[in-house]
Amino acid sequence: MPRRRLSFSYLQLAILSGCFLIFSSFQLYTKSLIFADRPAFSEFNNETGADDLIVPNIIHFIHYNKSELNFVDYVVLKAAMRNHKPDMFYYHTDIVNFQFQGKYWDWVKKEEQLWSRIEVKYLEAPTEIFGQKLSEGWRFYHGGDIGRIRVLMQYGGIYLDNDAFVINSLDKYRKFECVLNWDENQFLGTQIIIAHKDARFLPLWLDSYRVYRPDLWYYNAGERPTVEILSKNPELIHRVKGDFGADTSISMNLYDNPAFNWRHLDAIHLLVNHRYYMDDNYNKTPVFDENTIRTYKYSFGEMVRQLLDIRPAISHSP
Numbered sequence: 001m002p003r004r005r006l007s008f009s010y011l012q013l014a015i016l017s018g019c020f021l022i023f024s025s026f027q028l029y030t031k032s033l034i035f036a037d038r039p040a041f042s043e044f045n046n047e048t049g050a051d052d053l054i055v056p057n058i059i060h061f062i063h064y065n066k067s068e069l070n071f072v073d074y075v076v077l078k079a080a081m082r083n084h085k086p087d088m089f090y091y092h093t094d095i096v097n098f099q100f101q102g103k104y105w106d107w108v109k110k111e112e113q114l115w116s117r118i119e120v121k122y123l124e125a126p127t128e129i130f131g132q133k134l135s136e137g138w139r140f141y142h143g144g145d146i147g148r149i150r151v152l153m154q155y156g157g158i159y160l161d162n163d164a165f166v167i168n169s170l171d172k173y174r175k176f177e178c179v180l181n182w183d184e185n186q187f188l189g190t191q192i193i194i195a196h197k198d199a200r201f202l203p204l205w206l207d208s209y210r211v212y213r214p215d216l217w218y219y220n221a222g223e224r225p226t227v228e229i230l231s232k233n234p235e236l237i238h239r240v241k242g243d244f245g246a247d248t249s250i251s252m253n254l255y256d257n258p259a260f261n262w263r264h265l266d267a268i269h270l271l272v273n274h275r276y277y278m279d280d281n282y283n284k285t286p287v288f289d290e291n292t293i294r295t296y297k298y299s300f301g302e303m304v305r306q307l308l309d310i311r312p313a314i315s316h317s318p
Helices: 003-035 071-083 103-109 139-155 201-210 219-230 272-278 299-308
Strands: 058-062 088-093 118-122 157-160 164-166 178-181 189-195 238-240 267-269
Touching (some): 071 103, 071 299, 139 189, 139 201, 139 219, 189 267
Parallel strands (some): 058 088, 088 118, 178 238
Antiparallel strands (some): 157 189, 164 267, 178 189
16 A cells, blocks of 8 residues: 555544544533433442432422312322421422412411422423324323423422322432332332432333323333333332332222221322222212211221311211
8 A cells, every 4th residue: 555545544544533532522521511410320229228318308299280179189288298298399280370279279378387388380281292192081191190200300309199198208218219119010100209300210211102002091101111111120219019008909998998007108099080980988978078078987087087187077977
């Protein structure tokens, strides 16, 4: 090979190598900027957790297409305040210029310690995910499943379903990267999610929606992330078995077992939107309020009366 051509080849190689080094350095620099303030979870142990609390003490609720609280919403809010005591409650809503309406918001306003912790955040209700239109009938439910992931990726904290009743403080879980109820031989529970905003599982969970099933209620929220992600990488979360009361067989004790021992749980899913087909006593008490709860003889009545300091007036009918 002529010396001139060889020299030119060396020159090309030197230029390409220099460009590659500059590009690699730039990538490394930009990544360092992005992750400078984030903990490195690559070697994080979700069984033992961190020495300190790493999840912010913020409780998130999502209220799409809804400005009023019902009685159970109020009870859930009160339980979280009394039994956990967060620094803040973020109410995420798709309603622009949200107004606090209804008597239960009026009750909240009268409690300074509670009212001062509430902040409303606008959260658009999604209509699609990765170019796939959400189910018409389940839009707000599937949208809420997506919304909770996005909220936690933005803020971190504790997400609660609107019928997730906190029984004991959740602080002991705030030292973990991400916490979910995942009972044996079941899919993960989404009623309570405790996570750092940089938890590794959250973006993977959201990305799993690239295969979206609008015809299935719990495929994307629970089945797919359990099978495709957690079954293969269980170390991504701190796994809670039973203590969040996510199993329906546990929840239904609230409505058919007066002697149910609920106090050992950290939380329980009230299943209020499913009572109409799961609760044999539903027709006797289809709606809970401050009046019907006084005479409700099953365990949910006891829980609420204790929480709200209501004197029982037990009758012989639930």
